[in-house]
Amino acid sequence: MALPATFNDFLGNSLAVEHLRTAIAAGRLPHSLILSGPSGAGKYTLALMLTMAVECERQPRDLWSNGQSLASFCGVCTNCTRIASAANLEEQVEAAVAAREELRETDKKETRVLVQPHPDVLIIPPDPPQLLIKLGQVRTLIQRSHYLPSEAPRKIFILTAANFMKEAANSLLKVLEEPPDTVHIIILAENPGELLPTIRSRCGTVRLGALPVEEIEMLLADRRPEIQPAQRLLVARLAQGAAGKALGFDLTAYTAARADALIFIRNAAASSSGSADPDHTALFRMTETYRAGAEGQQKTAALLRSLSLLLEDLLLLSAGTPELVRNTDLRPELERLAAALSFRWIEQASRGLDQVQSGMRRNLLRNLSLDAFATQLAQS
Numbered sequence: 001m002a003l004p005a006t007f008n009d010f011l012g013n014s015l016a017v018e019h020l021r022t023a024i025a026a027g028r029l030p031h032s033l034i035l036s037g038p039s040g041a042g043k044y045t046l047a048l049m050l051t052m053a054v055e056c057e058r059q060p061r062d063l064w065s066n067g068q069s070l071a072s073f074c075g076v077c078t079n080c081t082r083i084a085s086a087a088n089l090e091e092q093v094e095a096a097v098a099a100r101e102e103l104r105e106t107d108k109k110e111t112r113v114l115v116q117p118h119p120d121v122l123i124i125p126p127d128p129p130q131l132l133i134k135l136g137q138v139r140t141l142i143q144r145s146h147y148l149p150s151e152a153p154r155k156i157f158i159l160t161a162a163n164f165m166k167e168a169a170n171s172l173l174k175v176l177e178e179p180p181d182t183v184h185i186i187i188l189a190e191n192p193g194e195l196l197p198t199i200r201s202r203c204g205t206v207r208l209g210a211l212p213v214e215e216i217e218m219l220l221a222d223r224r225p226e227i228q229p230a231q232r233l234l235v236a237r238l239a240q241g242a243a244g245k246a247l248g249f250d251l252t253a254y255t256a257a258r259a260d261a262l263i264f265i266r267n268a269a270a271s272s273s274g275s276a277d278p279d280h281t282a283l284f285r286m287t288e289t290y291r292a293g294a295e296g297q298q299k300t301a302a303l304l305r306s307l308s309l310l311l312e313d314l315l316l317l318s319a320g321t322p323e324l325v326r327n328t329d330l331r332p333e334l335e336r337l338a339a340a341l342s343f344r345w346i347e348q349a350s351r352g353l354d355q356v357q358s359g360m361r362r363n364l365l366r367n368l369s370l371d372a373f374a375t376q377l378a379q380s
């Protein structure tokens with residue numbers, strides 16, 4: 001994945017971006033900044049672009065007719081190119097995790113996952129397997145923040161998530177109280193509510209909003225022409241206003257997971273209609289294909305996500321707001337199912353599913369028993 005070539009190529013949120021560029025040009029970028037917004041809204045991409053704008057050796061400016069100066073970046077100097085090399089965060093994190101795996105057992109425990117594209121730019125992702133930002137990572141940030149930048153005007157730290165271990169959050173708070181003049185800390189948060197109020201109050205916050213469905217559809221038509229026009233609306237709805245999510249959306253995988261999720265719901269609808277003994281064969285044949293291990297876990301997570309979206313759609317239909325349904329292509333079947341299932345069942349199933357999902361997030365290594373979950377759904 002490459003970064004947009006200029007700020008004008010960044011999708012959506014032009015006011016927020018303009019505000020940040022003006023702040024950089026005036027030397028007023030907050031030392032501690034929370035960039036919030038839904039997954040796929042471009043928080044990480046924008047954070048890297050802002051970092052380039054601060055660190056660029058050429059410091060280009062765009063001038064507006066009203067005389068306002070907007071910071072920009074050249075994209076070709078050594079500072080820009082090194083920072084841009086971190087554009088594919090997932091790949092970088094995977095490489096750092098793989099490097100840690102090579103270490104001796106004792107060193108492995110002490111080593112935290114960090115991405116450093118430039119001597120003055122440090123990217124701190126949640127540390128696997130718990131996927132939390134840990135004390136060791138924040139300690140590294142604190143230690144390095146005491147040094148002056150060596151090859152760029154500022155030292156910039158990007159924390160790519162807002163979920164911290166408790167001691168890590170407390171430790172970060174201390175830096176945020178008195179950040180050194182040459183340091184900028186950017187925290188990317190899907191939900192800033194997860195951060196300690198004391199952390200939030202010490203940071204400037206800029207919110208990236210979701211894009212309208214029509215804009216995402218246009219974007220898909222332009223960038224992913226292989227997606228059929230009829231499916232564009234579906235992808236745009238499912239991406240919930242996140243351009244990055246829409247562009248990277250794997251429709252085939254989603255449709256497969258959703259087909260399995262539908263088996264759960266059809267089964268429950270057949271049980272509740274009571275007209276005939278429901279046939280559980282399809283359900284058990286499906287759950288059998290979910291195996292233990294990392295791959296099975298991913299597949300299970302995808303199944304639960306699509307099940308959760310289907311249940312939300314059923315709630316929307318029951319609540320009389322069909323225009324908000326996201327699985328637009330399944331509307332006739334969803335209407336039949338919504339009529340067959342009680343509002344109470346849908347609500348309880350959603351709540352049960354939330355619990356299962358948060359349990360899986362807390363304990364990534366636990367394998368979910370789909371059969372047990374299916375039984376629970378049938379009884380609720």
Ligand SMILES: [Zn+2]
Pocket residue numbers: 055056057058059073074075076077078079080081
């Ligand atoms: Zn540059």
